[in-house]
Amino acid sequence: MKRISRTTLFTSTQLALCLIANLPFASYASDATPTAAIPATATNDASADSSKKVKNLDAVKVTGAAITVDKIAPTQGSMMAIQPQSIIGEQYLRENVAPTGDYTDAISIAPSISTVAPNGPGLMEAQSVTMRGFQDGEYNVTFDGIPWGDSNDFTHHSTSYFTTQDTGSIVVDRGPGTASTLGNATFGGTIAVGSRTPSDTAGIEPYLSFGSFGTWVEGAQLDTGAIQQTGGTTALINLENVRSDGYLTYAGQRRQNVFAKIVQPIGDNTTLTFVGMYNNIHQNVPLGATRAQIEAYGPNYGLNNDPYSQDYYCYNIDNIDTYMSYVGLHSAFDGWTIDNKAYTYSYNHFGWNGEDPNGETPNGTIYSPLDVPAQALRNTYTSYGDIFRLSKELGPGELRTGFWYDHQRNLRTLYEVDANLNYAYNAPTQLAATDRDMRDTLTTFQPYLEYNWNITDRLSLTGGVKDADFKRDINALVNQKTGEPLVYSKDYSKVLPSLALHWQLSDSWTAYAQLAKGFLAPNLNTFYTSAPQDNTVKPQQTINKQLGTTWSDGRLTLSADGYYINFNNKIESRTVGAITTFYNAGGAVYKGLEGEATYLLADGFSVYANGSLNRAIDNATNQWLPNAPSKTAALGMIYNSGPLYASLIDKFVGHRYGDTGLQQPFGGYATTNFAASYTFAEGFGALKSVKIGVQVDNVFDNKSVYYLSGYTAQDNTPLYFTIPARSYELTFSAKL
Structure with a gap:
């Protein structure tokens, strides 16, 4: 496989080092970099003080070191929650997630979450990420509070933006939130990813990782520290290069990522934040293997090296460039709080694939019966938007208002080509070779108003309303599926009320209850018809009812909840070859x-457990919905004392079906992961510290089939992915 040169990355690193060297470093107050604060609430800034009476827990001293349960816990609930949530802090991200991993690898530990990463952690886009049985596109993903994703179906490319090294915390919010929770699919929940916070201490931290599947990670994070001459400016930049052959055959990945963040205080009450990232990825992408291929070539069969095969790795390629940036303003004065983020992000994807990889479609093009038929695609979109929030202490509570505006424009093309002739059109004309040539836009506007009423010092009620408005426009020279031109637009709108009660029963015990409506406009594929004005597909709507409680006393953090979600006009999908179709399943519960x-036990030891019992049933057939596990569970031990950290955690995902009609059943499976690190704080001269860490995924080497990825184009033969084999990544890092 051709490798991408690292010259650009190392040149960028040298420039960044020169920049840092010329900045006036703040004095070194200590050798330790402060850990980023774990957010106390779920998905948005506006709800941050939903229960102002709750206090942070004091540290519990264990074997002479200050260790708190909220730092140790892999996931935990919040004492300020108004709906079920799991907070994943920076320690878990740094210690337990492989350096190549992405946010989907991090959240896989949480209750009711199941993920499919068949090529190894972060070495391929996650093929499935479910929350309570909701699929990607049915819940929201945000970065620093900004909703992002594809406008055509609201899904997300897990490897195309931020890396684990860019991430400071993640909150898995299993609920629609309040009126101030913004996004296109919040009724299924929100995965809220937060960026790392620049350190007040100046320094450089280079890191190097290597491991299974020929995986290498090289990177460095540079912190300016607090620059007093500019009013306390702090900034960080992280540069990273990843290369791996991947677990699946011929499924290599090359990835470069640059992330920068600047935080500028203005006076005592105002902060400006500037964030920017760029990501480039080159990936050979398999679509799954038949059971016959898995039996013949092994569980890791993906692609091959035969240039006259539609499975040839050089014909199955993704080249993707992305960027994301925002400018944030936060100000608090005289009982008022203003928060605004103006942002943009872009996704530019060029891709090629065999006509029917690992399928039965024979070779043959208009040029030769031996040539390999293939497809060439482009998908590019850019979003511009703004999130404005305003709150004011008013009467016995707080009044909150604001809006989210987003406009995304999208270009999508797909052509039939001859892979052996430099992707020449496999038709007499370009138009005849065109499967789609579409330009579409999605404009979203969501204003909201809510009030948090402090009924007593320990009881608060948050009620509000949001107007969710979507407008789709399409201008297609060749519309997908019909092959005909189409110019059409459609508005969808829904008023969404919400009500949430938060009760602080004691200093260590809180409870909540929630009632809220959710809404999701039909995705773009409902326009893939000659007469979309006659389409009977209706918007998806939900009524969410949830109860829960959280206990946290310094040694124990415990949370539990129950939920009931009535989902109307549920839209399901089925994939055949490279084509995915959608339809109304009527409703689901x-x-x-x-x-x-x-x-926290004693002597640095702690025990962790989570679990869920989940049910997702189609109302019309009374059958289980696809890719909805019946249960999940996790159990593990953690040791954290002084310079040594170690953990052994097992995650179980229960029985599920890969397709509708109770087809393609899969039994439950478990994977056990081990992580350990040791930090040497002295004896290395100019180095402040040196750290050695290791992650071992799938310790017991379970390689069973666990996901239906689709069907072959010609004979509808099922395609599968297996659990990646046991793998390790060893990491060395140093603080300068």
Whole structure:
């Protein structure tokens, strides 16, 4: 496989080092970099003080070192929550997630979450990420509070933006939130990713990782520290290069990422934040293997090296460039709080694939019966938007208002080509070779108003309303599926009320209840018809009812909840070859119980467990919905004392079906992951510290089939992915 040169990355690193060297470093107050604060609430800034009476827990001293349960816990609930959530802090991200991993690898530990990463952690886009049985596109993903994703179906490319090294915390919010929770699919929940916070201490931290599947990670994070001459400016930049052959055959990945963040205080009450990132990825992408291929070539069969095969790795390629940036303003004065983020992000994807990889479609093009038929695609979109929030202490509570505006424009093309002739059109004309040539836009506007009423010092009620408005426009020279031109637009709108009660029963115990409506406009594929004005597909709507409680006393953090979600006009999908189709399943009911806990034992040891019982049933057929596990569970031990950290955690995902009609059943499976690190704080001269860490995924080497990825184009033969084999990544880092 041709490798991408690292010259650009190393040149950027040298420039960044020169920049840092010429900045006036702040004095070194200590050798330790402060850990980023774990957010106390779920998905948005406006709800940050939903219960102002709750106090942070004091540290519990264990074997002479200050260790708190909220730092140790892999996941934990919040004492300020108004709906079920799991907070994943920076320690878990740094210690337990492989350096190549992405946010989907991090959240896989949480209750009611199941993920499919068949090429190894972060070495391929996650093929499935479910929350309570909701699929990607049915819940929201945000970065620093900004909703992002593809406008055509609201899904997300897990490897195309931020890396684990860019991330400071993640909150898995299993609920629609309040009126101030913004996004296109919040009714299924929100995965809220937060960026790392620049350190007040200046320094450089280079890191190097290597491991299974020929994986290498090289990178460095540079912190300016607090620059007093400019009013306390702090900034960081992280540069990273990843290369790996991947677990699946011929499924290599090359990735370069640059992330920068500047925080500028203005006076005592105002802060400006500037964030920017760029990501480039080159990936050979398999679509799955048949059971016959898995039996013949092994569980890791993906692509091959035969240039006259549609599975040839050089014909199955993704080249993707992305960027994201925002300018944030936060100001608090005289009982008022203003928060605004103006942002943009872009995704530019050129891709090629065999006509029917690992399928039965024979070779042959208009040029030769031996040539390989293939497809060439382009998908590029750019979003511009703004999130404005305003709150004011008013009467016995706080009044909150604001809006989210987003406009995304999208270009999508797909052509039939001859892979052996430098992707020449496989038709007499370009138009005849065109499967789609579409330009579409999605404009979203969501204003909201809510009030948090402090009924007593320990009881608060948050009620509000949001107007969710979507407008789709399409201008297609060749519309997908019909092959005909189409110019059409459609508005969808829904008023969404919400009500949430938060009760602080004691200093260590809180409870909540929630009732809220959710809404999701039909995705772009409902326009893939000659007469979209006659389409009977209706918007998806939900009514969410949830109850829960959280306990946290310094040694124990424990949370539990129950949920009931009535989902109307549920849209399902089925994939055949490279084509995915959608339809209304009428309705569905999601219900279940969830819990998670961490308990500090003694001498640095703690025990962690979580679990969920989930049910997702189609109302019309009374059958289980696809890719909706019946249960999840996790159990593990953690040791954290002084310079040594170690953990052994097992995650179980229960029975599920890969397709509708109870087809393609999969039994439950478990994977066990081990992580350990040791930090040497002295004896290395100019180095402040040196750290050695290791992550071992799938310790017991479970390689069973666990996901239906689709069907072959010609004979509808099922394609599968297996659990990646046991793998390790060893990391060395140093603080200068």
